[in-house]
Amino acid sequence: MRPVSSSLKDAGPIRVIAADDQPLFRDALGRALRRDRALEVVDEAAEAEALAEAIEREGPDVVLVDAALADEATAAAGSARVLVLVAEVDAAEAHAGIAAGAAGYVSKDVDGEVICRAVAAVARGEVVLDPELRTGVAREIRMRSRDVRPVLSPREHEILVLIAEGVTAPDIALRLRVSTATVKTHVFHLYEKLGVTERAAAVAEAMRKGLLE
Numbered sequence: 611m612r613p614v615s616s617s618l619k620d621a622g623p624i625r626v627i628a629a630d631d632q633p634l635f636r637d638a639l640g641r642a643l644r645r646d647r648a649l650e651v652v653d654e655a656a657e658a659e660a661l662a663e664a665i666e667r668e669g670p671d672v673v674l675v676d677a678a679l680a681d682e683a684t685a686a687a688g689s690a691r692v693l694v695l696v697a698e699v700d701a702a703e704a705h706a707g708i709a710a711g712a713a714g715y716v717s718k719d720v721d722g723e724v725i726c727r728a729v730a731a732v733a734r735g736e737v738v739l740d741p742e743l744r745t746g747v748a749r750e751i752r753m754r755s756r757d758v759r760p761v762l763s764p765r766e767h768e769i770l771v772l773i774a775e776g777v778t779a780p781d782i783a784l785r786l787r788v789s790t791a792t793v794k795t796h797v798f799h800l801y802e803k804l805g806v807t808e809r810a811a812a813v814a815e816a817m818r819k820g821l822l823e
Contacts, residue, residue: 624730646723673693773813779797
């Protein structure tokens, strides 16, 4: 997977994968991106497994995804930058997503040109936040700076709860409609954040830190 160049002009157009499970929005998003000559849409995806395969195959500069696919995108992104589009802005979710590796959160309500500019910005290495999120994310940072608990993404927390219920990785994959490999990647990151190496210890540490309350 090729790294993002510091000189985007010399490197050619910014290579983008767009992913959303709503066909109409995905089509509109693709058309908006293709109107910008600085961007090249190299693939589109509707679900997590196809998205991971597209990232591996195409090696994009930016992965533009719906919030429902954000965790899977950041897990598979490698050197690509992940820009998340949200139907409803939520500061806590955005803070967790940025902490997990996303490069930006932008509302789906903005114009296509705004999204194109956000794609270019994250490709340059910037972090982009929707104006409605900035104050809330700053508040989250202040609150969590006083909290010793690890920051889990929404998907990681969802998997943690299922692990605590004794659900196996294949069954978690079926429930969440993702591949077992994707679940294992999230579990690996979850274990890293909790400082453990197996399920029982993960549940015990999560309970100790109040993550399963």
